[in-house]
Structures are given as structure tokens and as C-alpha cells.
Amino acid sequence: MKPLNVVVVGGGFGGLSVVRALRGASVHITLIDVTNHHVFQPLLYQVAVAALSRGNIATPLREICRAQSNVRIIMDEVISVDCDHHVVELTNERIIFDSIVLAPGSQPSYFGHPEWRQYAWSLKTLSDALRIRDRIVLAFEQADRLAPSPEVTPYLTFVIVGGGPTGVELAGAIAEIAQYSIRPDFPSLKDQKISIILVEMHTRLLDDFPEELSHYAKMSLEELGVEVQLGSQVTDISDKVVTVGTHRIESANVIWAAGNEASPLMKTLDAPLDPMGRVYVEKDLSLSWYPWVFIIGDAASCSSHNGHPLPALAAVAMQQGRYVANIITHRIPSEQREIFQYQDRGKMATLGRARAVAEIKGRKFSGLGAWLLWSVVHIFYLIGFDRVRVTIEWLWYYVTYKSSERLIEKKSYRNPFRNNVNGC
Amino acid sequence: MKPLNVVVVGGGFGGLSVVRALRGASVHITLIDVTNHHVFQPLLYQVAVAALSRGNIATPLREICRAQSNVRIIMDEVISVDCDHHVVELTNERIIFDSIVLAPGSQPSYFGHPEWRQYAWSLKTLSDALRIRDRIVLAFEQADRLAPSPEVTPYLTFVIVGGGPTGVELAGAIAEIAQYSIRPDFPSLKDQKISIILVEMHTRLLDDFPEELSHYAKMSLEELGVEVQLGSQVTDISDKVVTVGTHRIESANVIWAAGNEASPLMKTLDAPLDPMGRVYVEKDLSLSWYPWVFIIGDAASCSSHNGHPLPALAAVAMQQGRYVANIITHRIPSEQREIFQYQDRGKMATLGRARAVAEIKGRKFSGLGAWLLWSVVHIFYLIGFDRVRVTIEWLWYYVTYKSSERLIEKKSYRNPFRNNVNGC
Numbered sequence: 001m002k003p004l005n006v007v008v009v010g011g012g013f014g015g016l017s018v019v020r021a022l023r024g025a026s027v028h029i030t031l032i033d034v035t036n037h038h039v040f041q042p043l044l045y046q047v048a049v050a051a052l053s054r055g056n057i058a059t060p061l062r063e064i065c066r067a068q069s070n071v072r073i074i075m076d077e078v079i080s081v082d083c084d085h086h087v088v089e090l091t092n093e094r095i096i097f098d099s100i101v102l103a104p105g106s107q108p109s110y111f112g113h114p115e116w117r118q119y120a121w122s123l124k125t126l127s128d129a130l131r132i133r134d135r136i137v138l139a140f141e142q143a144d145r146l147a148p149s150p151e152v153t154p155y156l157t158f159v160i161v162g163g164g165p166t167g168v169e170l171a172g173a174i175a176e177i178a179q180y181s182i183r184p185d186f187p188s189l190k191d192q193k194i195s196i197i198l199v200e201m202h203t204r205l206l207d208d209f210p211e212e213l214s215h216y217a218k219m220s221l222e223e224l225g226v227e228v229q230l231g232s233q234v235t236d237i238s239d240k241v242v243t244v245g246t247h248r249i250e251s252a253n254v255i256w257a258a259g260n261e262a263s264p265l266m267k268t269l270d271a272p273l274d275p276m277g278r279v280y281v282e283k284d285l286s287l288s289w290y291p292w293v294f295i296i297g298d299a300a301s302c303s304s305h306n307g308h309p310l311p312a313l314a315a316v317a318m319q320q321g322r323y324v325a326n327i328i329t330h331r332i333p334s335e336q337r338e339i340f341q342y343q344d345r346g347k348m349a350t351l352g353r354a355r356a357v358a359e360i361k362g363r364k365f366s367g368l369g370a371w372l373l374w375s376v377v378h379i380f381y382l383i384g385f386d387r388v389r390v391t392i393e394w395l396w397y398y399v400t401y402k403s404s405e406r407l408i409e410k411k412s413y414r415n416p417f418r419n420n421v422n423g424c
Numbered sequence: 425m426k427p428l429n430v431v432v433v434g435g436g437f438g439g440l441s442v443v444r445a446l447r448g449a450s451v452h453i454t455l456i457d458v459t460n461h462h463v464f465q466p467l468l469y470q471v472a473v474a475a476l477s478r479g480n481i482a483t484p485l486r487e488i489c490r491a492q493s494n495v496r497i498i499m500d501e502v503i504s505v506d507c508d509h510h511v512v513e514l515t516n517e518r519i520i521f522d523s524i525v526l527a528p529g530s531q532p533s534y535f536g537h538p539e540w541r542q543y544a545w546s547l548k549t550l551s552d553a554l555r556i557r558d559r560i561v562l563a564f565e566q567a568d569r570l571a572p573s574p575e576v577t578p579y580l581t582f583v584i585v586g587g588g589p590t591g592v593e594l595a596g597a598i599a600e601i602a603q604y605s606i607r608p609d610f611p612s613l614k615d616q617k618i619s620i621i622l623v624e625m626h627t628r629l630l631d632d633f634p635e636e637l638s639h640y641a642k643m644s645l646e647e648l649g650v651e652v653q654l655g656s657q658v659t660d661i662s663d664k665v666v667t668v669g670t671h672r673i674e675s676a677n678v679i680w681a682a683g684n685e686a687s688p689l690m691k692t693l694d695a696p697l698d699p700m701g702r703v704y705v706e707k708d709l710s711l712s713w714y715p716w717v718f719i720i721g722d723a724a725s726c727s728s729h730n731g732h733p734l735p736a737l738a739a740v741a742m743q744q745g746r747y748v749a750n751i752i753t754h755r756i757p758s759e760q761r762e763i764f765q766y767q768d769r770g771k772m773a774t775l776g777r778a779r780a781v782a783e784i785k786g787r788k789f790s791g792l793g794a795w796l797l798w799s800v801v802h803i804f805y806l807i808g809f810d811r812v813r814v815t816i817e818w819l820w821y822y823v824t825y826k827s828s829e830r831l832i833e834k835k836s837y838r839n840p841f842r843n844n845v846n847g848c
Contacts, residue, residue: 036565053479060561062609069611075565093569137484141460141499145517185486187493 014297017321162258163200441745587624
């Protein structure tokens with residue numbers, strides 16, 4: 001049997017799970033990603049707050065796939081996919097495929113306000129995390145220069161928009177580093193108030209979780225000093241000002257964790273998209289009329305057997321990847337495929353350093369126990385990563401609150417700083 | 425006695441040694457640096473080859489000075505120094521001083537060819553090291569796309585200009601990572617030749633070292649596969665071509681380790697400069713006519729008691745810093761100062777992973793013994809750094825050849841890559 005040419009777009013959880021599950025199959029795989037690495041997204045916020053270094057949560061794709069001989073890796077951007085002619089076009093190459101799996105993920109969505117992007121930093125990529133990390137440290141440097149004048153306020157006010165897991169985890173982590181890691185280095189700010197405000201449109205945090213855990217999350221964040229504003233909608237974001245409803249908050253540090261939309265690549269497919277820009281896929285995750293074109297992960301719009309839309313979780317993407325790989329391996333024709341069913345094994349979110357909430361098969365956990373569970377699960381899933389090293393880094397940070405990652409290059413410092421100078 | 429206002433410009437070895445030595449003195453210190461961190465320069469090349477992460481060799485200045493209450497730290501750029509009026513001007517602040525210590529260091533000098541800068545990457549700052557690291561990995565990614573066409577050659581040819589310690593250490597380290605860390609991840613390059621060429625104008629490498637050690641260094645690098653071209657002068661550098669004498673070498677990876685000049689800040693002093701842009705200082709390291717303006721480190725031009733110019737070494741800057749701090753602490757008037765005398769404790773350079781050369785008080789060492797000595801000395805001098813962590817990282821890398829630092833962000837990838845596409 002002639003090997004199939006399989007193209008996989010995206011080296012995230014979805015794409016990599018396809019590649020790995022095709023290890024023994026009679027296929028030639030081409031894995032395409034705009035970066036050269038896989039990111040362990042659930043820990044991205046820890047890089048943003050300088051608790052972990054980028055090397056701890058990212059691994060070169062070539063290293064992950066080193067032992068697998070049927071993979072070619074290309075670092076490039078996919079411009080479009082032509083399903084009729086089985087061609088994927090990159091910036092300087094065209095590749096013919098027998099089957100393609102699109103797992104390009106999502107990007108932040110500013111709800112029709114693309115102009116907010118420049119003021120409200122998102123957290124989707126490693127670059128995003130590094131930028132947030134630099135900006136947080138710079139904000140304190142800037143505040144140090146301005147203290148004790150009232151101009152210091154926007155630099156010491158952190159607004160996180162969005163009370164889902166990313167927003168909640170970031171708010172807790174920023175509250176902690178501000179207090180324990182950074183503040184001791186800025187004696188001039190000793191008597192200044194540092195505000196961390198979490199703004200959520202809905203009436204509770206973590207609205208995918210049971211209500212009881214939402215309340216626990218709110219209480220825990222408040223204990224850390226986070227001000228939680230529920231039922232509050234951001235109506236405008238401009239230079240150093242966030243407007244929530246009609247209330248203006250002066251802040252130079254706005255982080256956007258409120259919503260995502262599918263990769264713009266989906267628009268090139270000429271297929272119907274849901275409101276989040278995701279492609280409606282068939283029950284076997286294929287594109288209508290194209291049984292060998294699959295879309296998985298955050299770019300696919302699909303529902304569980306009881307009709308609920310599937311959440312944008314690593315676990316969903318990974319299960320989808322293995323499901324699709326099985327179809328490709330056995331070359332199962334469209335009409336013989338079983339429908340994809342997501343096995344919900346649970347979800348969790350941290351609230352600072354020693355607390356978390358988790359829901360696992362309907363059971364609820366909170367507090368230190370949930371956090372230990374969270375730690376074990378995340379270290380366990382750092383497959384292909386240096387578990388030993390990450391654990392050491394983590395323990396080190398946990399015990400000492402000392403991070404070696406609070407460094408700003410001159411380059412990245414100059415621009416924002418100059419902006420600040422002009423802006424204030 | 426009213427405390428003196430002392431401004432220290434630069435958070436390198438020189439500046440920090442002044443600050444530390446003034447710990448107990450009756451002074452208010454303002455430490456100014458364009459970055460927020462101190463870099464352990466002797467290990468910068470290890471970041472450039474992705475053996476260490478930036479957190480391993482850099483520490484926030486605020487963390488280093490945390491315990492010292494008489495220091496204020498400002499992250500800003502010094503525009504000029506007005507010695508007559510005792511004013512230092514920053515981008516958005518002016519500071520009055522009683523005494524100032526200028527330790528701004530040096531920058532790469534392209535010997536009258538500033539246009540070479542865009543093609544030949546220098547290695548002075550942490551940003552430089554990170555850029556070289558990204559470029560090396562990108563060169564292999566690009567070669568992978570082009571192999572087996574002959575267009576692959578410039579991407580697999582590394583030219584290091586300058587056979588001093590930086591050039592020698594980089595050449596050895598690049599030879600090793602190319603062979604052991606990166607190559608295994610690029611099966612398509614298995615049969616391709618990777619060239620590492622070290623170009624030195626003089627007739628031997630490391631010409632500050634005894635001749636015997638120069639020969640040993642050359643032999644060691646050649647064993648690692650480095651081609652050493654002595655008595656060779658670079659006459660031109662353009663896009664993907666380095667001309668050595670009249671010989672053209674196709675290379676997209678040119679690293680400049682050939683020369684430095686003092687910080688341009690020195691030009692604002694209105695003082696005579698040597699050919700490297702350094703200020704001629706008095707025997708007490710002060711500026712002529714200004715007994716409370718001191719210049720130390722790479723920006724100062726001074727000679728040892730036997731008339732030899734002092735080398736640009738961390739040890740020189742540190743001894744100068746302590747010497748100046750003593751004058752300031754005791755407010756020693758100009759005419760009562762002893763002259764500065766450099767105590768030469770030796771110098772060393774590594775040649776790959778288990779070899780080095782060292783000269784210590786006239787005694788010569790080479791091989792594994794010198795390398796162990798080098799390791800101990802460097803780990804010992806990582807003061808204020810996480811010695812334990814760096815040692816672990818190092819051992820890990822040494823044993824596994826696995827580095828977690830070979831990651832390229834999309835952002836930094838796009839530009840060079842697009843350039844390459846257009847350029848070839």
C-alpha cells in the first residue's frame with residue numbers, strides 16, 4: 001500500500017497528538033508550524049508572571065519528533081488550503097496532500113474592537129507571555145520613577161479582562177508576584193497601593209465550573225487582594241484607561257483574557273463558520289464534502305453527544321487528534337466511521353500558589369488538595385519536557401519566591417518606556 | 425558629614441563593584457543602566473549557543489542591591505554628562521552629583537565599516553546572545569528547507585571574525601552544538617558539510633596569551649572541526665558573503681568578535697579619546713581636571729605600571745571599582761591618592777566542553793585541567809546568581825547535550841526568514 005501524504009497544520013496539542021498517533025502508520029507526515037516549538041499552554045501564565053522560563057514549558061518540535069522517522073517538519077506559515085486540488089500553500093512552497101489535519105488553534109478576539117489590541121495584551125503564544133512578563137516588570141520600574149506622585153496609579157493598576165481559567169489564574173499569579181517577588185525590590189513603592197482588578201461580564205467566575213467552585217475562586221482571589229468585578233462589561237480600552245460600564249479605571253497594564261476566535265486560516269476554506277470563526281465539522285471531524293480534510297482543536301466547532309459545544313481544552317484537541325489518526329491509519333471510508341465522542345475527564349484552575357478548583361467526573365475539589373492534584377496532573381502531562389527540571393524550578397520558586405526570569409532587554413525596554421514618557 | 429551624591433553609570437562588573445564597595449559609606453548612590461539586570465559576560469557565549477538560559481547568567485540589579493539601602497536604581501539611558509555643572513542628563517531626568525563613576529562599557533567596533541553591522545552579529549549584550557541563538561537555529565531550519573540544493577551552503581557556513589577569547593570560545597561552542605545538539609534533529613542534513621571558520625588578522629589566536637597556549641587552542645579547535653584562518657583580514661561583509669583578503673566565503677551566519685570601542689557616552693565628556701574611543705584617565709582613574717569624575721572598565725584607557733595597556737577584562741573593571749569606591753568612601757583628595765595598580769590574577773578561555781587554556785601568574789595550563797579550573801572559577805564568581813541552578817543546568821547539558829533553549833518565537837522568526845526568501 002502506497003504511503004499516504006498527510007499534512008498536519010499546527011504543533012499544538014491537537015496537531016502533535018495526530019503526529020504521535022500516526023507513528024507506526026504507512027504515511028509521510030508533514031508537520032507545519034509558524035514556530036519551531038510546542039508550547040504547554042496550560043502553564044503559559046506562569047511564564048507571563050516570570051515563575052517559569054520559556055524553556056520549561058516549550059520544546060522544539062524536532063526534538064519531540066526526533067524518534068519518529070515518518071515526519072518532516074516545516075517552520076512556515078500556511079496561507080491557504082485548497083481542498084479541491086489537495087494543495088496547501090505556504091509562504092514559499094506548495095504541498096500536495098492525500099489527507100490534511102488542520103489544528104491551527106485560535107487567537108484572541110477583541111469582540112469587534114481590534115483597536116483594543118494595542119492596549120490590552122493577550123496571552124496565547126510564548127511571545128505574548130514574554131511580552132506580558134516584560135511589561136509587568138517595566139510597569140514597576142516606571143512606577144518607581146514616578147512615585148510618590150499620583151501619576152503612579154496607572155502603572156500599579158492591573159486590569160485582567162475575562163474571568164475564565166486564564167483570567168483567574170493570571171489574576172492570582174500577578175497578585176502574588178506583585179506582593180512577594182517584585183515589591184520587595186522597590187522600596188519606593190512600599191506605601192503605594194497595587195490594584196489587581198478582574199473584570200467578568202457574567203455573574204460568576206469560571207462559568208464552565210460548578211457554581212460552588214466559582215464562589216470559592218472568587219473568595220480565594222479576594223483573599224489574595226484581587227478586586228473581582230462581576231457582571232461588568234468593558235466598554236472601552238484606550239491608552240492607560242479601561243472603561244468598565246461607565247466607570248473609568250486608570251491602568252497601563254490591561255490583560256485580555258476574554259475571548260478567542262479561530263485562526264484566520266479557517267476563512268480560506270470557503271466553509272460555513274460559527275460566530276467564533278470556527279468551522280462546523282461533521283460527526284467525524286471532517287469538513288463537509290471533503291472526507292479527508294479534518295479540523296480539530298480550537299478551530300473546529302463541534303458538540304458533545306448531549307449537544308453542548310466542546311470546550312477549548314487541550315484534552316479535547318488531543319482526543320480528536322488520536323481519533324483522526326486512527327481513521328487515517330486504517331483509511332476508514334467516510335460512511336464506516338464511528339462518530340467522535342469526547343470523554344470528559346474534568347477540568348481545573350489554580351488560584352495562586354497553593355489553591356485550586358477542580359471538577360473531575362462530576363466531583364468537586366477545592367483548596368490545597370485540588371492544587372496538589374493540579375500540580376501532579378500538569379507535571380505528569382509535561383510529556384517530552386524536562387519534568388525533572390520543571391519540578392526543580394517550581395519548587396525553587398515556591399520556596400524562595402525568587403525568579404531568575406525578571407530580566408528586560410534594552411531593546412524591549414526602550415519602546416514601551418519611550419511611549420510611556422510621551423504618554424504621560 | 426553630609427552624605428555624598430554618587431552616580432554610577434552602568435551595572436556591569438565595574439559599576440556593581442563600586443556600588444557594593446560603597447555599601448557602608450556615607451553616600452546616596454544612584455545606579456543607572458539601560459537594562460534592569462547585570463550580565464555575567466564571560467558566559468554570554470553559552471547563551472548564544474543555547475547551552476544556558478538568560479536567567480542563568482543575568483540577575484536583576486534590584487535583586488543584587490536589595491540588601492543595600494543607600495542605592496536607588498534607575499533604568500534609563502544616559503544622554504550626556506556635564507562635569508562642570510555636576511549634572512548627568514537622562515532621557516527624562518537630570519541628576520546632580522557630587523561624584524560620578526562612569527562604567528558604561530564598550531560596544532562592537534566594525535573598524536570604519538558600520539554597514540557590516542547588519543550582516544555580522546555582535547555579542548555584547550543579552551539581546552545579542554539571544555539573537556545569535558535564534559539565528560543559528562533558523563539557519564538550520566532554512567538549510568533543511570533547501571537541502572540538498574547547493575543553496576544550502578551559506579546557511580551551513582559559520583564565520584567567526586576575531587580570534588580573541590570571545591571568537592575562540594564561540595567557535596568551539598558552535599562546532600559542538602552544530603554536531604551534537606542540532607544536527608541529530610535535522611536528518612535531511614546528514615550528508616551536508618557544516619563549516620565553522622574562525623578568521624584572525626594576527627598570526628596566532630589569543631594573542632594576549634603565551635604562544636604555546638595559542639597553538640594549543642588552534643589545535644583543539646581544529647580537532648572540533650573548526651577551520652582556523654590566521655593572518656587573514658576581512659575586507660568586506662555583505663548579504664551572505666564574507667570576503668577574507670580576496671577570497672569570498674558564502675555565509676549567512678557571520679559573527680563579529682573582532683573589536684570593541686568605548687560607549688559613545690565618552691564623546692560627550694569633551695576629553696581626549698584613544699583610538700578605541702576610550703578616555704585617557706589619570707593615575708587615579710579620574711578625568712583630568714575633574715577629580716570626582718571617574719571612568720573605569722572598558723571605557724577607560726589606562727596602562728599598568730610597566731606601560732602595557734590594561735585588557736578589557738571583568739577583573740580589571742572590578743579592581744578599578746573597588747579602588748574608586750575607597751577614594752569616595754574616605755573622600756581622599758586628589759593629591760593624596762595612591763595610583764591604581766592592577767593585580768593580574770590571570771586569564772582563561774575555553775575550547776569546547778572539556779578543554780581550556782589558562783595563564784595564572786605566569787603559569788600555563790591547558791586541557792581538561794584548565795577547563796575544570798575555568799568551571800570552578802566561573803561558578804565561584806557567579807555571585808548573586810543561582811550557582812546551584814547554573815551548575816545543575818550545566819551538568820544537565822553536559823551529560824545530555826539537550827538544551828531547552830532552542831526555541832524561536834514566531835515574531836523573531838518571521839523577519840529573518842522573509843529576508844532570506846527574498847535574498848536567495
